[in-house]
Amino acid sequence: MWKSPKLTILLTAALLMTLSASLFLRSDYAAPNREFIPEMVYSPAFATYSGNPHFTDGKTQQTFPEGTVARGHLPFAYGPTPEEALRAGAELSSPPTPDPESAPAAGRVIFESFCIPCHGSTGAGDGTVTQRGFPSPPSLKAEHARSLPDGQIFHIITWGQGNMPPYRTMLSPEERWEVIPYIRKLQQETETGN
Ligand code: HEC
Numbered sequence: 001m002w003k004s005p006k007l008t009i010l011l012t013a014a015l016l017m018t019l020s021a022s023l024f025l026r027s028d029y030a031a032p033n034r035e036f037i038p039e040m041v042y043s044p045a046f047a048t049y050s051g052n053p054h055f056t057d058g059k060t061q062q063t064f065p066e067g068t069v070a071r072g073h074l075p076f077a078y079g080p081t082p083e084e085a086l087r088a089g090a091e092l093s094s095p096p097t098p099d100p101e102s103a104p105a106a107g108r109v110i111f112e113s114f115c116i117p118c119h120g121s122t123g124a125g126d127g128t129v130t131q132r133g134f135p136s137p138p139s140l141k142a143e144h145a146r147s148l149p150d151g152q153i154f155h156i157i158t159w160g161q162g163n164m165p166p167y168r169t170m171l172s173p174e175e176r177w178e179v180i181p182y183i184r185k186l187q188q189e190t191e192t193g194n
Contacts (some may be wrong), residue, residue: 074173080159080166089152094177107182110175114167123186135163148186150180 025033035041044054052060064168069075078084078092097103112121123140130136138144148156157176160166167176 019131059193060091076158076168076173078155078158080162085152085161087129087157088155089149092149092151092154094150094154094180098175100181104180104185107179108184110171110179110181114171115179119162121191123183132159137164140183141189143184153180153183 010039042105046060048061050060051058055062078088111119111123115123116127117129118127118134118137119140120130123138123145125137126136127137154176156164157171158166158173160169169177
């Protein structure tokens, strides 16, 4: 039939291989087929809470090494005490804003949502809750509040102070910094008599 015996051998071998492969594979298409090298299909990963012989403490979930910082969560290195508030005031300053003109506008939204009930719309310390018996906070326009460095205000917003609750879980660090230019604007308005 064919002139070349080499080609005949080759084709016969290919035919045999195809036949044996089709015998090896299942014909039941509803059932999963045979898997070669299943280790490559199924990851041998350990479940988070399972035991693990590869670590000395036998656990899969390892505790974080000391000093680990979660992505996007810079730790606030100041404790909730008045001394630490002073230290924050001396060491921290507001992050630079790309557009100082529009910075108070962003802070206004935060101030009006979170601070107005106590501090009042102008920061004078006459918010609604003070008319219902809550002790009035000092005016944010007073000399004392004006002299507070940004870092100390950031600390006060973060940890609270006296009757003022902490805002570290409600406002991100960025939002806590953002409100400060608006407080400064309110303070300037008093200076110029607006
Ligand atoms: C539940 C009422 C309340 C809310 C809400 C509140 N504060 Fe206060 N705030 C106070 C009180 C009361 C004080 C005085 C604390 C003290 O005893 O020293 C104060 C003090 C301050 C001071 C220090 C003023 C000074 O002269 O010592 C700043 C700054 C301040 N608040 C900013 C804010 C900002 C910004 C917000 C909103 C994110 C806010 N506060 C929300 C009640 C409140």
